[in-house]
Amino acid sequence: MPEITPDTIVCALFGHPVGHSMSPAIHNAAFDALGLPYVYVAHDVTPGQVGEALRGVRAMGYRGLSVTIPHKVEAMENVDVVDPTAQGIGCINTVVNNDGVLTGFNSDGRGALNALIDADADPQDKNVLILSSGGAARAIAVTLVRENPPQRIAIAGKTDSRVQSLVADVQSQGGTPIVGCGLNAEALKPEVDAADIIIHCSPVGMHPNEDATLIPAAWLRRDLAVFDAVYNPRRTKLLADTMAAGGRTIEGLEMFLGQAYVQFELWTGKPAPRDVMRRVVESRL
Structure with a gap:
């Protein structure tokens, strides 16, 4: 110093x-x-x-x-x-x-956006699925809509009123269509299938619950890019499953x-x- x-x-x-x-x-x-x-x-x-x-x-x-x-x-x-x-x-x-x-x-959303771009997963004009309706999800969703607008964003969360509130708030920031859904398989599977990029912002999979994930491994595929905001552990189950499926991964440490x-x-x-x-x-x- x-x-x-x-x-x-x-x-x-x-x-x-x-x-x-x-x-x-x-x-x-x-x-x-x-x-x-x-x-x-x-x-x-x-x-x-x-x-x-x-x-x-x-x-x-x-x-x-x-x-x-x-x-x-x-x-x-x-x-x-x-x-x-x-x-x-x-x-x-x-x-x-x-x-x-x-x-x-607020540098949180820009940090996540830069991490995606650096990993050759620029969200502009892509279909993005955000898992969670909490603070990190809000920061990332608003930053994407204002600075690198995706083609569409789906926000998935466990509390419908909170999800719909976030959907409305993010929609007000730009022209990107924003939709909300639950975390149950019936609602979530079609959004995973439609996504180019998945951004996980919930604590699921964080130490010590390292075997937990919101996305079954069978749903993942080679053409997906998956970012997990959890950084303890650095390689979460979601990221490990994505790698096994041949997809691109971005660690939470990058955000x-x-x-x-x-x-x-x-x-x-x-x-x-x-x-x-x-x-x-x-x-x-």
Whole structure:
């Protein structure tokens, strides 16, 4: 890490708690690799105090923030400008300070989109099936519709009212047709058959329930690309079954890294040193 001086540019994490976060190690290694006079620190901010903390960011001239749970909505309500995609998602996870004007972004969906494009699975003009109607699904669906519109998106979830609410919200962001369905075999199998890309955003298959999956192996095929947002384990049962069927797979780790790359580039204006950031994450998994 470079010497910290009065001219050091500060970026930070706001969350509660923050002790488990890999973000300081990831971003400080990246700053160091490029010889940038930046430092990244973690702040445990009490819920309800995010507005006050952001006033401190303006006063002390912090360059940028990562924002994690439970502060993503409260932070959006207290910045000066919200990026249109983040506005559509309904929360932010990144802040950039330009001369005291705080702009909020959401890099989660862009991280997933970049991971798909890097894996030669660009969702533009494709049929996409998203499994889950939670926060990650919302971030990805809104980002796709606004920035790389698929031909059609199907959103599958276990609670119909929640699915239909998300369908309506995503539909309002662009012209891509959005439909909803349940997770039962009768509803889900036709959507799997129609999909070019499947994006799994639920916790199913996460450690310690590593044998679980929402998609039977027999439904998978060679021409599918499957992204699983779960990254513990890195190769979930869904991804292993997809590989066995000859399909293309994208690990959840790529979304986690992708959102960090986006944050780094928003703060510094320089390409993220991806290999350095990847090594930090992989060494801690």
